[in-house]
Amino acid sequence: MTGVVTLPSGIEVPVVARGPGAERLGDPGEYPFTRGIFPDGYRGRLWTMRQYSGFGTAEETNARYRFLLDHGQTGLSVALDLPTQCGYDPDHPMARAEIGKVGVSLFSRREMEILFRGIGLDAISTSFTINGTAAVIFAMYLAVADRKGVPRSALTGTIQNDILKEFVARGTWIFPVQPSVRLVADTVMFAGEEAPRFNAISIAGAHVRDAGVTAAEEMAFTLANGLAYVDALIARGGDPARFGSRLSFFFYVHMDLFEEVAKFRAARRIWADLMRTRYDVTDPAAQQLRFGVVCGGSSLTAQQPLNNVVRVAVENLAAVFAGAQSIFTCAYDEAFQIPSEQSAELALRTQQIIAHESGAASSVDPLGGSYLVESLTDSMEEEIRAVMGELDDHGGVIVAIEDGYLQTRVARRALERKGQIDRGERVVVGVNRYADGRPPEIGEMFALDDGTAARVLEKLDRLKAARDERRMGETLRALAKAAEHDDENLMPHIVACCHADATVGEITDVLRDRWGEFDEPVRF
Amino acid sequence: MASTPRAAIDRRRLGRRLTDVADASVRDVLAARAGGRPHSGSDVHRIAVTGPPGAGKSSLVGAIAAHRLGSARHLGVLAIDPTSPHSGGSILGDRIRIDGVVTDERLYVRSVPSRSSADGTTDNLPDLLAALEEQRFDEILVETVGVGQADYAVRQCVDTVVVIVLPGSGDTVQAMKAGILEVGHVYAVHKADRPGADLLAAELAATLDRRALNGWIPPVLLTSTVSGAGVPQLSDAIDAHRSHLRSRRDAGACTLARARYDVERLVTRRARELVADLPPDALRQPLRDVYHAVVHELLGELAVPHTTTISEGQRDGDCSTP
Amino acid sequence: MSLAKKRILIAKPGLDGHDVGAKVVAMALRDAGADVIYTGLRKSPDYIADVAVDEGVHAVGLSVLSGSHLSLASDVIAALDARGAGDVAVFLGGTIPHTEHKALLDMGIRAIFTADETLDDVLTRFDAALGET
Numbered sequence: 001m002t003g004v005v006t007l008p009s010g011i012e013v014p015v016v017a018r019g020p021g022a023e024r025l026g027d028p029g030e031y032p033f034t035r036g037i038f039p040d041g042y043r044g045r046l047w048t049m050r051q052y053s054g055f056g057t058a059e060e061t062n063a064r065y066r067f068l069l070d071h072g073q074t075g076l077s078v079a080l081d082l083p084t085q086c087g088y089d090p091d092h093p094m095a096r097a098e099i100g101k102v103g104v105s106l107f108s109r110r111e112m113e114i115l116f117r118g119i120g121l122d123a124i125s126t127s128f129t130i131n132g133t134a135a136v137i138f139a140m141y142l143a144v145a146d147r148k149g150v151p152r153s154a155l156t157g158t159i160q161n162d163i164l165k166e167f168v169a170r171g172t173w174i175f176p177v178q179p180s181v182r183l184v185a186d187t188v189m190f191a192g193e194e195a196p197r198f199n200a201i202s203i204a205g206a207h208v209r210d211a212g213v214t215a216a217e218e219m220a221f222t223l224a225n226g227l228a229y230v231d232a233l234i235a236r237g238g239d240p241a242r243f244g245s246r247l248s249f250f251f252y253v254h255m256d257l258f259e260e261v262a263k264f265r266a267a268r269r270i271w272a273d274l275m276r277t278r279y280d281v282t283d284p285a286a287q288q289l290r291f292g293v294v295c296g297g298s299s300l301t302a303q304q305p306l307n308n309v310v311r312v313a314v315e316n317l318a319a320v321f322a323g324a325q326s327i328f329t330c331a332y333d334e335a336f337q338i339p340s341e342q343s344a345e346l347a348l349r350t351q352q353i354i355a356h357e358s359g360a361a362s363s364v365d366p367l368g369g370s371y372l373v374e375s376l377t378d379s380m381e382e383e384i385r386a387v388m389g390e391l392d393d394h395g396g397v398i399v400a401i402e403d404g405y406l407q408t409r410v411a412r413r414a415l416e417r418k419g420q421i422d423r424g425e426r427v428v429v430g431v432n433r434y435a436d437g438r439p440p441e442i443g444e445m446f447a448l449d450d451g452t453a454a455r456v457l458e459k460l461d462r463l464k465a466a467r468d469e470r471r472m473g474e475t476l477r478a479l480a481k482a483a484e485h486d487d488e489n490l491m492p493h494i495v496a497c498c499h500a501d502a503t504v505g506e507i508t509d510v511l512r513d514r515w516g517e518f519d520e521p522v523r524f
Numbered sequence: 525m526a527s528t529p530r531a532a533i534d535r536r537r538l539g540r541r542l543t544d545v546a547d548a549s550v551r552d553v554l555a556a557r558a559g560g561r562p563h564s565g566s567d568v569h570r571i572a573v574t575g576p577p578g579a580g581k582s583s584l585v586g587a588i589a590a591h592r593l594g595s596a597r598h599l600g601v602l603a604i605d606p607t608s609p610h611s612g613g614s615i616l617g618d619r620i621r622i623d624g625v626v627t628d629e630r631l632y633v634r635s636v637p638s639r640s641s642a643d644g645t646t647d648n649l650p651d652l653l654a655a656l657e658e659q660r661f662d663e664i665l666v667e668t669v670g671v672g673q674a675d676y677a678v679r680q681c682v683d684t685v686v687v688i689v690l691p692g693s694g695d696t697v698q699a700m701k702a703g704i705l706e707v708g709h710v711y712a713v714h715k716a717d718r719p720g721a722d723l724l725a726a727e728l729a730a731t732l733d734r735r736a737l738n739g740w741i742p743p744v745l746l747t748s749t750v751s752g753a754g755v756p757q758l759s760d761a762i763d764a765h766r767s768h769l770r771s772r773r774d775a776g777a778c779t780l781a782r783a784r785y786d787v788e789r790l791v792t793r794r795a796r797e798l799v800a801d802l803p804p805d806a807l808r809q810p811l812r813d814v815y816h817a818v819v820h821e822l823l824g825e826l827a828v829p830h831t832t833t834i835s836e837g838q839r840d841g842d843c844s845t846p
Numbered sequence: 847m848s849l850a851k852k853r854i855l856i857a858k859p860g861l862d863g864h865d866v867g868a869k870v871v872a873m874a875l876r877d878a879g880a881d882v883i884y885t886g887l888r889k890s891p892d893y894i895a896d897v898a899v900d901e902g903v904h905a906v907g908l909s910v911l912s913g914s915h916l917s918l919a920s921d922v923i924a925a926l927d928a929r930g931a932g933d934v935a936v937f938l939g940g941t942i943p944h945t946e947h948k949a950l951l952d953m954g955i956r957a958i959f960t961a962d963e964t965l966d967d968v969l970t971r972f973d974a975a976l977g978e979t
Binding site: 542543612615632 | 849850851853872873875876877878879880881882883884885886893896897899900901902929930931
Binding site: 082083088093097169172211212301302336410415422440441442445446522524 | 862863864865866867869870872873874876884886887890912913914917918921941942943944945960961962964965966
């Protein structure tokens with residue numbers, strides 16, 4: 001990439017600055033993509049600015065989406081409630097207290113339809129934070145597209161669908177590890193054929209990082225999970241040269257700006273190398289590590305909340321320097337309440353200011369060539385590979401999850417980090433330094449409306465009364481039969497169940513009957 | 525909405541009682557037992573499950589319990605987890621594993637930390653077992669800590685010892701410590717889906733065959749909690765051993781051995797505590813003087829002077845000598 | 847301050863899958879000398895109360911980050927009462943709005959913890975509450 005960009009003072013700088021050693025490093029868009037996956041960085045296209053939303057009923061969430069889209073958001077992010085995430089219908093005993101609290105209750109295809117009322121499915125990119133029941137939610141989404149006459153090939157977006165990290169850091173697992181990975185593979189393979197523009201997996205390091213692991217561990221665990229999925233897809237007949245370009249990742253950006261930039265650059269380099277050497281992938285699109293990020297999370301504090309505006313801005317900057325494809329910035333009050341419209345807007349403005357005023361996006365990989373950043377990138381690479389080696393020695397991530405090794409490691413690291421903060425060894429401004437002694441006021445973090453549960457349950461009743469039970473039962477039985485075979489892709493059956501108005505719980509129960517539930521290894 | 529609490533055992537009272545029993549100091553125990561004799565057990569069958577850490581003991585205990593609940597009226601489980609030598613605290617993780625396998629009104633599971641015991645058992649084990657037996661459980665299962673070697677001590681206070689071994693790289697019978705081959709009445713080669721399981725089981729069986737004591741050849745079984753394989757056979761083996769004990773065991777010898785164990789545990793524990801509390805000055809004294817100081821403190825435990833004479837008695841076997 | 851010989855149950859009621867906080871507290875309690883049972887994820891209030899009773903615990907610590915703490919805490923307290931274990935101290939940790947503290951304390955929750963407290967604070971408050979029993 002040649003070309004220059006003119007800065008505000010009239011000085012011209014290269015779009016891609018190079019110096020001694022630049023050839024060894026590789027250009028942006030060139031294997032191993034240390035400097036980024038696009039030759040023109042953000043100049044061709046800015047990162048996607050995503051903000052989360054979703055709570056209560058599908059109707060309420062739909063209203064919120066239409067507001068955000070009107071205000072310049074370029075993609076939708078759907079948060080689902082815990083019963084939906086864990087495969088329980090709203091009327092399940094474990095579900096009752098959790099309906100509509102952390103996200104929207106999408107217990108059936110009809111709810112998904114309501115969610116997208118007045119929103120063109122092919123006009124907007126939608127990301128679902130769903131894992132245990134990703135196959136079901138994706139099937140619902142496809143069913144809605146079918147009914148609206150939207151071609152599946154026109155759909156864009158993501159389902160997180162990263163079950164391995166659920167076992168370690170997020171907890172919405174359902175089935176044991178092996179069948180869960182199989183279901184992920186089924187979904188990815190199906191999407192590859194049916195909705196090739198839709199990213200059927202977003203392999204996440206964000207949650208394990210939020211739980212307390214280091215930057216290198218975050219990347220190592222996540223890339224290792226990625227390899228496990230690649231292996232699973234190959235085992236199901238997938239071709240990494242083809243599905244490689246559909247894999248995407250999702251990380252946190254934390255506060256040490258240079259560590260964060262270095263970790264992403266190192267991860268791109270490692271992933272490209274692994275795809276090439278382990279799987280003989282030569283297509284650059286399939287070698288590239290594409291990722292979205294969250295700025296905020298556990299780096300935010302409830303004390304002196306406005307400090308978080310600065311934190312998010314710093315992290316946003318790091319994400320831009322690192323070349324992230326999509327960025328979600330937390331609102332400053334996200335640590336202690338449902339963001340106000342004002343704070344949600346400010347979070348979006350943060351991205352826009354950095355994008356259009358700061359110059360951070362003018363050149364590609366502007367920190368490339370920095371003595372610090374390059375040596376840190378090399379060190380990060382070493383560290384990440386070392387941790388990946390430890391996982392390999394343990395037998396791989398699946399073994400490490402089944403026997404609790406990863407979970408224990410995360411918990412111990414979290415204890416360590418908490419100790420460092422408690423002792424003031426790790427500074428958190430407003431908490432262990434420059435604190436003002438005022439206890440933080442935690443507000444309402446989740447949906448408040450007590451009527452939500454009743455409304456959802458009523459909708460569930462109406463659904464069951466209105467649908468053709470016989471036909472629905474048939475689709476469940478067909479799914480059960482298909483699930484007896486390890487090599488059959490279950491997605492077409494799940495989609496059929498959704499078309500027949502089967503609920504999340506009903507579909508999940510069929511698979512529970514077949515595979516059982518994950519037996520959580522509780523170790524310390 | 526809370527459901528009706530389970531019937532049968534008064535769990536609340538038992539729960540609190542066991543806390544008191546487990547926490548009792550040696551002085552407390554002596555006071556509580558007053559004029560009673562050392563514990564020698566009852567006719568409630570006691571089954572220990574022992575094996576290395578990571579062997580899957582808890583899941584297997586749960587599976588055994590689930591199976592035996594079919595025939596037993598009430599079953600008590602004592603799950604022993606290690607106390608952290610550094611902090612004195614513990615995380616008692618066995619029962620969650622057991623709960624994951626079996627839930628039953630007739631089952632009572634209790635977790636205890638090992639406290640000062642270093643042999644895989646726990647302080648006040650005889651009293652804990654006695655307290656459970658007061659509840660008229662038909663059987664008691666004891667899951668030992670599993671310190672990576674044979675928890676031989678437990679053999680002295682239970683009837684049947686089940687030893688879990690794992691197939692794995694380099695695990696041959698030759699590599700096993702001799703104690704493992706002597707402590708068990710039943711052997712379970714667990715996680716039997718792993719490679720090497722059949723071979724290990726065959727080797728074990730051949731070795732144990734040559735070690736038959738008083739007509740009992742410890743059977744070797746292949747078990748797996750994933751598939752459930754081997755659990756009924758393991759349960760049958762436990763039953764077979766119980767029958768064998770009834771017909772062969774010298775009840776008197778067993779009683780004596782348990783009584784001996786009861787006394788020994790209390791004395792050694794107290795002695796250990798006293799030695800640990802010795803100030804640095806005391807340890808600079810001549811050994812005999814230090815020794816006498818400790819013995820003097822031990823005697824101080826008793827409110828009244830002791831009257832029984834401890835004399836050389838007949839060597840007796842342990843409870844599990846068939 | 848020592849929690850020696852205190853038996854404490856750390857539980858995750860409901861569907862909330864964020865367990866690192868609960869595990870950190872469990873480990874801190876162990877390091878302070880307590881005997882801790884951690885239930886793992888997705889336990890019902892009835893199960894938690896059953897374990898609390900069988901294990902003769904002195905305290906139950908609930909960890910809820912899903913916003914459902916009011917109903918879950920209430921259900922656990924009711925379940926303990928129904929089993930004659932109303933004297934077991936119940937603590938709550940998680941994302942608890944300050945506006946709900948009073949209701950929770952009135953309900954019988956002994957103390958409420960949030961992520962900004964130091965572990966020493968948490969241990970001190972456990973110790974203080976258990977000392978009162």
